[in-house]
Amino acid sequence: MEITYKHDIIPDTDAIIELYISSGLNRPVADKDRITQMYANSNLVVTAWDKNKLIGIARSLTDFCYCCYLSDLAVYQEYQRGGIGKKLIALTKDKIGDRTMLLLLSAPGAMDYYSKVGFEAVGNGFIIKRVH
Secondary structure, three states, rough: OOEEEOOOOOOHOOOOOOHHHHHHHHOOOHHHHHHHHHOOOEEEEEEEEEEEEEEEEEEEEEEOEEEEEEEEEEOOHHHHHOHHHHHHHHHHHHHHHOEEEOOOOOOOHHHHHHHHHHOOOOOOOOOOOOOO
């Protein structure tokens, strides 16, 4: 199996939804238009492919000079624990450069993962949650 990585395309929304469902990432997968908008308004998307199958994605919003918010990191369940998520993070970091901080909000079940791939927990964050 040879995994390829790309940063110059937005995958088909149906493929993104299938990936989210398989990965267990909680996103509004029943709202295709919302998923499409999420990607239309993101300015850094790094993808992982097994031939023509989308198997991983990192979706970010960034200014490329100060901060980058990694909003989504998802890998197909059967491809997890193979280093694909770590590689997607590394490629995201390569694109934003050393002057740009990378931050994210973790799903409760992934808290241990992020410290293993180089993230440092922070205690100075705040949130106003979405209504739906």
